[in-house]
Amino acid sequence: MSPSTRDIRDIFDRIAPVYDRLNDWLSLGQHRIWKRMAVKWARPQPGDRALDLCCGSGDLALMLADAVGPRGSTIGADFAPQQLAIAAERAARAQLSISWVQADALALPFADNSFDCATVGYGLRNVVDLPQCLGELRRVLKPGGTLAALDFHRPDSAIARQFQQWYLDRLVVPTAEQIGLTEEYAYIAPSLERFPVGSEQVGLARAAGFANPKHYPIAGGMMGVLVAS
DSSP states (O other): OOOOHHHHHHHHHHHGGGHHHHHHHHHTTHHHHHHHHHHHHHOOOTTOEEEEETOTTSHHHHHHHHHHOTTSEEEEEESOHHHHHHHHHHHHHHTOOOEEEEOOTTSOSSOTTOEEEEEEESOGGGOSOHHHHHHHHHHHEEEEEEEEEEEEOOOSSHHHHHHHHHHIIIIIHHHHHHTTOHHHHHTHHHHHHHSOOHHHHHHHHHHTTOSSOEEEEEGGGTEEEEEEO
């Protein structure tokens, strides 16, 4: 049975205090490079209005705010209040002006054509209705606005899939066990199995109204970025 929105929100609230530290350790810091790639693909320009959906602790929102500058504006939206609280603290320390909004990715509280660009970092895989979420992103983006969504993927290569499973079984889950978050991190493998592959994401984005979606595999296909405008 797939988890509900409330189940997933509770997971991200519980892992909020250790989320950044674990991401840095488990990816050897590489997740920050992948996030910078996603932000670059979103094409934020000075003065733009930018959205980071499923913003978590705020990594991509901070990058977007830096890119759009003081003449622009950035909103970070997430359904997990504990993640938003940490994101707000980080933005205050960085002296960046970002609005933080608790929101449902399937019913965004923003008007049509509100944003010049949008990012999603490791969020599409966790929404309970991916077509609905993509439709909402298309609705709130201005005509010609660009979405860049970064996430884990099951790679096409059998060797890469074996390595990914070894990584999850031997590094991620044992590390989570040590800090008492086994259940919270064990969800990653089944979420990967449910998540559409890149070509399927392109089809879903096109059905949601994006005219020119493309999917770019990175990290040997274990990660990927859906870019759509």
